[in-house]
Amino acid sequence: MNILQDLEFRGLLNQVTDREGLEKELESGKVKLYCGFDPTADSLHIGNLLPILTLRRFQEAGHQPYALVGGGTGLIGDPSGRQTERTLNEAEIVVQWTEKIKSQLSRLLDFEREGNPANTVNNYDWLSELTMIEFLRDVGKNFSINYMLAKDSVDSRLEGGISFTEFSYMILQSYDFLNLFQKEDIKLQIGGSDQWGNITAGMELIRRSGEEEKAFGLTIPLITKADGTKFGKTASGTIWLDAEKTTPYEFYQFWVNAADADVINWLKYFTFLSKDQIADLEKSMAEAPEKREAQKALGREVTTLVHGEKAYLQAVKITEALFSGNLSDLTANEIEQGFKDVPSFSVENQADMNIVDLLVEAKISPSKRQAREDVTNGAVSVNGDKVQDLSYTIDAKDRIENRFVILRRGKKKYTLIRY
Numbered sequence: 577m578n579i580l581q582d583l584e585f586r587g588l589l590n591q592v593t594d595r596e597g598l599e600k601e602l603e604s605g606k607v608k609l610y611c612g613f614d615p616t617a618d619s620l621h622i623g624n625l626l627p628i629l630t631l632r633r634f635q636e637a638g639h640q641p642y643a644l645v646g647g648g649t650g651l652i653g654d655p656s657g658r659q660t661e662r663t664l665n666e667a668e669i670v671v672q673w674t675e676k677i678k679s680q681l682s683r684l685l686d687f688e689r690e691g692n693p694a695n696t697v698n699n700y701d702w703l704s705e706l707t708m709i710e711f712l713r714d715v716g717k718n719f720s721i722n723y724m725l726a727k728d729s730v731d732s733r734l735e736g737g738i739s740f741t742e743f744s745y746m747i748l749q750s751y752d753f754l755n756l757f758q759k760e761d762i763k764l765q766i767g768g769s770d771q772w773g774n775i776t777a778g779m780e781l782i783r784r785s786g787e788e789e790k791a792f793g794l795t796i797p798l799i800t801k802a803d804g805t806k807f808g809k810t811a812s813g814t815i816w817l818d819a820e821k822t823t824p825y826e827f828y829q830f831w832v833n834a835a836d837a838d839v840i841n842w843l844k845y846f847t848f849l850s851k852d853q854i855a856d857l858e859k860s861m862a863e864a865p866e867k868r869e870a871q872k873a874l875g876r877e878v879t880t881l882v883h884g885e886k887a888y889l890q891a892v893k894i895t896e897a898l899f900s901g902n903l904s905d906l907t908a909n910e911i912e913q914g915f916k917d918v919p920s921f922s923v924e925n926q927a928d929m930n931i932v933d934l935l936v937e938a939k940i941s942p943s944k945r946q947a948r949e950d951v952t953n954g955a956v957s958v959n960g961d962k963v964q965d966l967s968y969t970i971d972a973k974d975r976i977e978n979r980f981v982i983l984r985r986g987k988k989k990y991t992l993i994r995y
Protein backbone atom coordinates (compact mmCIF):
# COMPACT_ATOMS: atom_id res chain seq x y z
CA MET A 577 0.00 0.00 0.00
CA ASN A 578 1.40 3.40 -0.83
CA ILE A 579 0.78 6.38 1.42
CA LEU A 580 -2.31 7.62 -0.42
CA GLN A 581 -3.80 4.15 -0.42
CA ASP A 582 -3.09 3.87 3.29
CA LEU A 583 -4.78 7.24 3.90
CA GLU A 584 -7.69 6.08 1.81
CA PHE A 585 -8.01 2.84 3.76
CA ARG A 586 -8.07 4.88 6.94
CA GLY A 587 -10.78 7.18 5.61
CA LEU A 588 -8.38 10.10 5.85
CA LEU A 589 -8.65 11.39 2.32
CA ASN A 590 -11.25 14.06 2.00
CA GLN A 591 -10.18 16.04 -1.06
CA VAL A 592 -6.97 15.94 -3.11
CA THR A 593 -5.97 18.19 -5.96
CA ASP A 594 -4.68 16.08 -8.83
CA ARG A 595 -4.48 12.73 -7.11
CA GLU A 596 -2.60 11.10 -9.97
CA GLY A 597 -0.02 13.84 -10.18
CA LEU A 598 0.50 13.74 -6.43
CA GLU A 599 0.83 9.97 -6.45
CA LYS A 600 3.54 10.24 -9.08
CA GLU A 601 5.34 12.93 -7.14
CA LEU A 602 5.22 10.86 -3.96
CA GLU A 603 6.50 7.82 -5.75
CA SER A 604 9.38 9.59 -7.41
CA GLY A 605 11.06 10.51 -4.13
CA LYS A 606 10.91 12.49 -0.94
CA VAL A 607 8.21 15.16 -0.93
CA LYS A 608 8.22 18.00 1.58
CA LEU A 609 4.82 18.86 2.97
CA TYR A 610 3.39 21.15 5.61
CA CYS A 611 0.40 21.74 7.79
CA GLY A 612 -0.27 24.89 9.78
CA PHE A 613 -1.62 25.31 13.31
CA ASP A 614 -2.78 28.67 14.59
CA PRO A 615 -2.23 29.42 18.27
CA THR A 616 -5.86 30.01 19.23
CA ALA A 617 -5.40 28.52 22.72
CA ASP A 618 -2.52 27.59 25.02
CA SER A 619 -2.63 23.97 23.87
CA LEU A 620 -3.48 21.81 20.90
CA HIS A 621 -6.51 19.54 21.32
CA ILE A 622 -7.38 16.13 19.95
CA GLY A 623 -8.96 17.68 16.86
CA ASN A 624 -5.45 18.79 15.88
CA LEU A 625 -4.12 15.29 16.36
CA LEU A 626 -5.46 14.07 13.05
CA PRO A 627 -3.44 16.41 10.79
CA ILE A 628 -0.37 15.91 13.02
CA LEU A 629 -0.61 12.14 12.74
CA THR A 630 -1.19 12.48 9.01
CA LEU A 631 2.08 14.42 8.77
CA ARG A 632 3.66 11.55 10.65
CA ARG A 633 2.22 8.99 8.28
CA PHE A 634 3.83 10.88 5.43
CA GLN A 635 7.07 10.95 7.38
CA GLU A 636 7.00 7.20 7.96
CA ALA A 637 6.47 6.77 4.23
CA GLY A 638 9.73 8.65 3.65
CA HIS A 639 8.50 12.21 3.13
CA GLN A 640 9.48 15.26 5.11
CA PRO A 641 6.92 17.04 7.29
CA TYR A 642 6.96 20.68 8.37
CA ALA A 643 4.68 21.79 11.15
CA LEU A 644 3.96 25.47 10.85
CA VAL A 645 2.91 27.45 13.90
CA GLY A 646 0.87 30.45 12.96
CA GLY A 647 2.52 33.07 15.12
CA GLY A 648 1.56 35.58 12.39
CA THR A 649 -1.78 34.23 11.18
CA GLY A 650 -2.81 33.64 14.80
CA LEU A 651 -2.80 37.42 15.17
CA ILE A 652 -5.31 37.76 12.33
CA GLY A 653 -7.83 34.91 12.71
CA ASP A 654 -8.98 32.37 10.13
CA PRO A 655 -12.67 32.75 9.23
CA SER A 656 -12.76 29.18 7.79
CA GLY A 657 -15.41 27.02 9.35
CA ARG A 658 -16.59 29.79 11.65
CA GLN A 659 -19.90 31.59 11.69
CA THR A 660 -18.76 34.69 13.55
CA GLU A 661 -15.84 37.06 13.74
CA ARG A 662 -13.18 36.10 16.25
CA THR A 663 -12.15 38.41 19.05
CA LEU A 664 -8.46 39.18 18.71
CA ASN A 665 -6.18 37.87 21.43
CA GLU A 666 -3.49 40.06 22.99
CA ALA A 667 -0.28 39.89 20.96
CA GLU A 668 1.77 38.83 24.02
CA ILE A 669 -0.63 35.99 24.70
CA VAL A 670 -0.35 34.81 21.11
CA VAL A 671 3.45 34.76 21.50
CA GLN A 672 3.15 32.60 24.62
CA TRP A 673 0.68 30.24 22.96
CA THR A 674 2.88 29.99 19.88
CA GLU A 675 5.77 28.75 22.02
CA LYS A 676 3.60 26.22 23.83
CA ILE A 677 2.15 24.84 20.63
CA LYS A 678 5.53 24.64 19.01
CA SER A 679 6.84 22.55 21.86
CA GLN A 680 3.81 20.27 21.73
CA LEU A 681 4.31 19.73 18.01
CA SER A 682 7.94 18.93 18.69
CA ARG A 683 6.92 15.95 20.75
CA LEU A 684 4.60 14.47 18.15
CA LEU A 685 6.84 14.28 15.10
CA ASP A 686 10.25 12.72 14.64
CA PHE A 687 12.90 15.43 14.50
CA GLU A 688 15.82 13.03 14.51
CA ARG A 689 14.83 10.85 11.64
CA GLU A 690 17.68 10.23 9.24
CA GLY A 691 17.05 11.68 5.79
CA ASN A 692 13.62 13.18 6.48
CA PRO A 693 13.57 14.80 9.91
CA ALA A 694 10.53 16.89 10.83
CA ASN A 695 10.81 20.66 11.15
CA THR A 696 8.81 23.42 12.74
CA VAL A 697 8.51 26.91 11.32
CA ASN A 698 6.71 30.03 12.51
CA ASN A 699 5.05 32.23 9.92
CA TYR A 700 5.55 35.28 12.13
CA ASP A 701 9.15 35.17 10.87
CA TRP A 702 8.16 36.17 7.33
CA LEU A 703 4.70 37.69 7.72
CA SER A 704 6.01 40.27 10.16
CA GLU A 705 8.60 41.36 7.59
CA LEU A 706 6.09 41.92 4.83
CA THR A 707 5.39 45.61 4.34
CA MET A 708 1.99 46.98 3.49
CA ILE A 709 3.22 48.13 0.08
CA GLU A 710 4.74 44.75 -0.77
CA PHE A 711 1.66 42.95 0.46
CA LEU A 712 -0.69 44.95 -1.72
CA ARG A 713 1.62 45.24 -4.73
CA ASP A 714 3.16 41.79 -4.92
CA VAL A 715 0.73 39.49 -3.20
CA GLY A 716 -2.71 41.11 -3.28
CA LYS A 717 -2.51 41.80 -6.98
CA ASN A 718 -2.80 38.05 -7.59
CA PHE A 719 -6.16 37.76 -5.92
CA SER A 720 -9.35 38.91 -7.51
CA ILE A 721 -12.03 40.04 -5.15
CA ASN A 722 -14.52 37.84 -6.99
CA TYR A 723 -12.34 34.80 -6.34
CA MET A 724 -12.07 35.66 -2.66
CA LEU A 725 -15.79 36.32 -2.31
CA ALA A 726 -16.57 32.93 -3.78
CA LYS A 727 -14.60 31.04 -1.12
CA ASP A 728 -16.84 29.28 1.41
CA SER A 729 -15.06 30.90 4.32
CA VAL A 730 -16.03 34.36 3.03
CA ASP A 731 -19.28 33.61 1.22
CA SER A 732 -20.82 32.03 4.31
CA ARG A 733 -20.00 35.15 6.29
CA LEU A 734 -21.22 37.84 3.93
CA GLU A 735 -24.60 38.00 5.53
CA GLY A 736 -23.48 37.99 9.14
CA GLY A 737 -20.46 40.18 8.46
CA ILE A 738 -16.72 39.75 8.14
CA SER A 739 -13.94 42.25 8.82
CA PHE A 740 -11.31 43.15 6.26
CA THR A 741 -8.85 41.46 8.65
CA GLU A 742 -10.43 38.01 8.46
CA PHE A 743 -11.30 38.51 4.81
CA SER A 744 -7.57 38.92 4.10
CA TYR A 745 -6.54 35.82 6.03
CA MET A 746 -6.49 33.54 2.98
CA ILE A 747 -3.89 35.77 1.36
CA LEU A 748 -1.55 35.31 4.30
CA GLN A 749 -1.91 31.53 4.31
CA SER A 750 -1.41 31.56 0.54
CA TYR A 751 1.73 33.62 0.98
CA ASP A 752 2.99 31.03 3.48
CA PHE A 753 2.55 28.29 0.93
CA LEU A 754 4.30 30.34 -1.77
CA ASN A 755 7.13 31.20 0.58
CA LEU A 756 7.62 27.60 1.71
CA PHE A 757 7.35 26.38 -1.86
CA GLN A 758 10.04 28.78 -3.03
CA LYS A 759 12.38 28.63 -0.04
CA GLU A 760 11.99 25.08 1.19
CA ASP A 761 10.68 23.29 -1.85
CA ILE A 762 7.51 22.32 0.01
CA LYS A 763 5.11 20.98 -2.60
CA LEU A 764 2.15 19.80 -0.59
CA GLN A 765 -0.06 21.42 2.02
CA ILE A 766 -2.44 19.36 4.09
CA GLY A 767 -5.18 20.45 6.50
CA GLY A 768 -8.65 19.81 7.80
CA SER A 769 -11.55 19.90 5.36
CA ASP A 770 -12.29 23.53 6.29
CA GLN A 771 -8.84 24.46 4.92
CA TRP A 772 -9.61 23.51 1.32
CA GLY A 773 -10.29 27.11 0.33
CA ASN A 774 -7.08 28.43 1.88
CA ILE A 775 -4.96 25.63 0.47
CA THR A 776 -6.27 25.99 -3.08
CA ALA A 777 -5.84 29.77 -2.85
CA GLY A 778 -2.17 29.15 -2.06
CA MET A 779 -1.81 26.82 -5.03
CA GLU A 780 -3.34 29.50 -7.20
CA LEU A 781 -0.86 32.08 -5.90
CA ILE A 782 2.02 29.71 -6.64
CA ARG A 783 0.74 29.18 -10.16
CA ARG A 784 0.27 32.90 -10.77
CA SER A 785 3.74 33.62 -9.48
CA GLY A 786 5.03 31.88 -12.56
CA GLU A 787 6.29 28.73 -10.87
CA GLU A 788 6.67 25.89 -13.29
CA GLU A 789 6.47 23.12 -10.79
CA LYS A 790 3.13 22.28 -9.35
CA ALA A 791 1.92 22.47 -5.80
CA PHE A 792 -0.59 20.06 -4.32
CA GLY A 793 -3.26 20.18 -1.65
CA LEU A 794 -4.89 17.49 0.42
CA THR A 795 -7.55 17.70 3.10
CA ILE A 796 -8.60 15.23 5.74
CA PRO A 797 -12.19 14.82 6.87
CA LEU A 798 -13.91 16.36 9.81
CA ILE A 799 -14.29 13.73 12.50
CA THR A 800 -17.87 12.93 13.32
CA LYS A 801 -19.33 10.77 16.03
CA ALA A 802 -21.93 8.09 15.43
CA ASP A 803 -24.30 9.71 17.93
CA GLY A 804 -24.04 13.08 16.20
CA THR A 805 -22.39 14.91 19.11
CA LYS A 806 -19.24 16.95 18.60
CA PHE A 807 -15.97 15.04 18.56
CA GLY A 808 -13.34 15.89 21.15
CA LYS A 809 -15.57 17.34 23.82
CA THR A 810 -16.92 15.65 26.89
CA ALA A 811 -19.12 16.86 29.71
CA SER A 812 -16.00 18.25 31.36
CA GLY A 813 -14.88 20.12 28.22
CA THR A 814 -12.32 19.92 25.43
CA ILE A 815 -9.77 17.09 25.42
CA TRP A 816 -6.44 18.90 25.29
CA LEU A 817 -3.02 17.47 24.54
CA ASP A 818 -1.47 19.33 27.47
CA ALA A 819 -1.29 16.98 30.47
CA GLU A 820 -1.90 19.91 32.82
CA LYS A 821 -5.21 20.68 31.15
CA THR A 822 -6.41 17.15 30.48
CA THR A 823 -4.65 14.57 32.65
CA PRO A 824 -3.32 11.46 30.89
CA TYR A 825 -5.91 9.50 32.85
CA GLU A 826 -8.78 11.63 31.54
CA PHE A 827 -7.24 11.45 28.10
CA TYR A 828 -7.11 7.66 28.28
CA GLN A 829 -10.70 7.56 29.53
CA PHE A 830 -11.85 9.53 26.52
CA TRP A 831 -10.54 6.89 24.11
CA VAL A 832 -11.48 3.87 26.20
CA ASN A 833 -15.05 5.13 26.30
CA ALA A 834 -15.35 5.30 22.50
CA ALA A 835 -18.66 3.91 21.26
CA ASP A 836 -18.58 0.60 19.39
CA ALA A 837 -19.87 2.49 16.37
CA ASP A 838 -16.86 4.84 16.41
CA VAL A 839 -13.96 2.80 17.69
CA ILE A 840 -12.87 1.09 14.46
CA ASN A 841 -12.82 4.37 12.56
CA TRP A 842 -10.85 5.97 15.34
CA LEU A 843 -8.31 3.14 15.35
CA LYS A 844 -7.78 3.88 11.66
CA TYR A 845 -7.52 7.61 12.20
CA PHE A 846 -5.50 7.85 15.38
CA THR A 847 -3.24 4.81 15.56
CA PHE A 848 -0.49 3.30 13.48
CA LEU A 849 -1.91 -0.21 13.86
CA SER A 850 -1.95 -2.07 10.57
CA LYS A 851 -4.94 -3.06 8.52
CA ASP A 852 -4.65 -6.64 9.83
CA GLN A 853 -4.36 -5.59 13.45
CA ILE A 854 -7.43 -3.41 13.09
CA ALA A 855 -9.32 -6.24 11.40
CA ASP A 856 -8.48 -8.50 14.38
CA LEU A 857 -9.82 -5.93 16.80
CA GLU A 858 -12.95 -5.58 14.72
CA LYS A 859 -13.42 -9.31 14.93
CA SER A 860 -12.92 -9.28 18.67
CA MET A 861 -15.52 -6.54 18.95
CA ALA A 862 -18.04 -8.64 17.03
CA GLU A 863 -17.33 -11.79 19.05
CA ALA A 864 -16.71 -10.42 22.53
CA PRO A 865 -17.80 -6.79 22.68
CA GLU A 866 -17.82 -6.87 26.51
CA LYS A 867 -14.04 -7.23 26.51
CA ARG A 868 -13.72 -3.85 24.80
CA GLU A 869 -10.42 -4.88 23.28
CA ALA A 870 -10.71 -2.37 20.46
CA GLN A 871 -11.32 0.47 22.91
CA LYS A 872 -8.44 -0.63 25.11
CA ALA A 873 -6.11 -0.79 22.14
CA LEU A 874 -7.22 2.68 21.06
CA GLY A 875 -6.61 4.04 24.57
CA ARG A 876 -3.20 2.38 24.72
CA GLU A 877 -2.02 3.57 21.33
CA VAL A 878 -3.16 7.18 21.49
CA THR A 879 -2.24 7.75 25.15
CA THR A 880 1.24 6.29 24.59
CA LEU A 881 1.69 8.40 21.48
CA VAL A 882 0.75 11.66 23.18
CA HIS A 883 1.83 11.16 26.80
CA GLY A 884 4.30 8.28 26.67
CA GLU A 885 4.33 4.73 27.96
CA LYS A 886 4.67 5.59 31.64
CA ALA A 887 1.64 7.88 31.67
CA TYR A 888 -0.35 5.26 29.80
CA LEU A 889 0.50 2.55 32.37
CA GLN A 890 -0.43 4.95 35.13
CA ALA A 891 -3.79 5.64 33.49
CA VAL A 892 -4.50 1.92 33.35
CA LYS A 893 -3.47 1.50 36.97
CA ILE A 894 -5.83 4.30 38.06
CA THR A 895 -8.64 2.85 35.95
CA GLU A 896 -8.20 -0.57 37.54
CA ALA A 897 -7.95 0.80 41.06
CA LEU A 898 -11.17 2.77 40.60
CA PHE A 899 -12.89 -0.24 39.14
CA SER A 900 -11.86 -2.66 41.90
CA GLY A 901 -12.14 -0.08 44.70
CA ASN A 902 -8.67 -1.05 45.91
CA LEU A 903 -6.92 2.29 46.10
CA SER A 904 -4.08 1.54 48.46
CA ASP A 905 -1.38 1.39 45.79
CA LEU A 906 -2.12 4.75 44.21
CA THR A 907 0.35 7.60 44.52
CA ALA A 908 -0.78 11.15 45.29
CA ASN A 909 -0.21 12.10 41.66
CA GLU A 910 -2.38 9.23 40.49
CA ILE A 911 -5.07 10.20 42.97
CA GLU A 912 -5.01 13.76 41.68
CA GLN A 913 -5.57 12.51 38.14
CA GLY A 914 -8.17 9.90 38.94
CA PHE A 915 -10.19 12.05 41.32
CA LYS A 916 -10.01 15.35 39.49
CA ASP A 917 -13.76 15.52 38.96
CA VAL A 918 -14.74 14.07 42.32
CA PRO A 919 -16.07 16.37 45.07
CA SER A 920 -13.41 17.28 47.56
CA PHE A 921 -13.16 18.60 51.08
CA SER A 922 -10.18 20.31 52.69
CA VAL A 923 -9.17 19.60 56.27
CA GLU A 924 -7.36 22.51 57.88
CA ASN A 925 -4.06 22.07 59.72
CA GLN A 926 -3.90 18.36 58.98
CA ALA A 927 -6.29 17.79 61.88
CA ASP A 928 -7.09 14.25 62.95
CA MET A 929 -10.81 13.61 62.74
CA ASN A 930 -13.31 11.08 63.86
CA ILE A 931 -14.86 9.28 60.91
CA VAL A 932 -18.44 10.20 61.76
CA ASP A 933 -17.57 13.86 62.22
CA LEU A 934 -15.70 13.94 58.93
CA LEU A 935 -18.61 12.33 57.06
CA VAL A 936 -20.88 15.08 58.37
CA GLU A 937 -18.50 18.00 57.91
CA ALA A 938 -17.57 17.01 54.38
CA LYS A 939 -21.30 16.63 53.68
CA ILE A 940 -20.84 13.05 52.59
CA SER A 941 -23.61 11.84 54.88
CA PRO A 942 -26.60 14.15 55.36
CA SER A 943 -26.77 13.88 59.18
CA LYS A 944 -24.86 12.55 62.15
CA ARG A 945 -27.43 9.82 62.66
CA GLN A 946 -27.13 8.78 59.02
CA ALA A 947 -23.31 8.92 59.19
CA ARG A 948 -23.31 6.51 62.13
CA GLU A 949 -25.66 4.21 60.31
CA ASP A 950 -23.50 4.34 57.17
CA VAL A 951 -20.43 3.32 59.17
CA THR A 952 -22.07 0.50 61.08
CA ASN A 953 -23.71 -0.81 57.91
CA GLY A 954 -20.33 -1.12 56.25
CA ALA A 955 -21.14 1.48 53.59
CA VAL A 956 -18.05 3.60 54.28
CA SER A 957 -14.50 2.95 53.26
CA VAL A 958 -11.26 4.83 53.79
CA ASN A 959 -8.78 4.47 50.90
CA GLY A 960 -10.72 1.43 49.76
CA ASP A 961 -10.82 -0.36 53.16
CA LYS A 962 -14.14 -0.70 54.90
CA VAL A 963 -14.32 1.01 58.31
CA GLN A 964 -17.13 -0.03 60.69
CA ASP A 965 -15.77 1.31 63.95
CA LEU A 966 -17.61 4.49 65.02
CA SER A 967 -14.61 5.66 67.01
CA TYR A 968 -12.17 5.38 64.09
CA THR A 969 -9.85 8.39 63.74
CA ILE A 970 -8.64 9.50 60.35
CA ASP A 971 -5.08 10.63 60.88
CA ALA A 972 -1.55 10.56 59.46
CA LYS A 973 -1.58 6.79 58.84
CA ASP A 974 -4.46 7.24 56.39
CA ARG A 975 -3.00 10.20 54.52
CA ILE A 976 -1.51 9.23 51.19
CA GLU A 977 1.77 11.10 50.85
CA ASN A 978 0.39 13.26 53.60
CA ARG A 979 -1.99 14.89 51.13
CA PHE A 980 -5.09 12.83 50.45
CA VAL A 981 -7.60 10.48 51.97
CA ILE A 982 -10.28 8.93 49.80
CA LEU A 983 -13.61 8.37 51.43
CA ARG A 984 -16.27 6.33 49.79
CA ARG A 985 -19.90 6.07 50.80
CA GLY A 986 -21.96 3.40 49.11
CA LYS A 987 -20.73 1.84 45.92
CA LYS A 988 -19.47 4.78 43.97
CA LYS A 989 -19.76 8.02 45.86
CA TYR A 990 -16.18 9.16 46.28
CA THR A 991 -14.99 12.24 48.13
CA LEU A 992 -11.40 13.39 48.07
CA ILE A 993 -10.21 14.70 51.43
CA ARG A 994 -7.35 17.13 50.94
CA TYR A 995 -4.76 18.12 53.53
Ligand SMILES: N[C@@H](Cc1ccc(O)cc1)C(=O)O
Pocket residue numbers: 611612613614644646649654699748749750752753767771774
Ligand atom coordinates in the same frame (compact mmCIF):
# COMPACT_ATOMS: atom_id res chain seq x y z
N1 LIG B 1 -5.56 28.40 8.86
C1 LIG B 1 -5.15 27.20 9.52
C2 LIG B 1 -3.79 27.30 10.14
C3 LIG B 1 -2.72 27.65 9.11
C4 LIG B 1 -2.01 28.83 9.23
C5 LIG B 1 -1.05 29.17 8.30
C6 LIG B 1 -0.77 28.29 7.24
O1 LIG B 1 0.17 28.62 6.33
C7 LIG B 1 -1.46 27.10 7.13
C8 LIG B 1 -2.45 26.79 8.07
C9 LIG B 1 -6.18 26.85 10.60
O2 LIG B 1 -6.81 27.72 11.09
O3 LIG B 1 -6.31 25.73 10.96
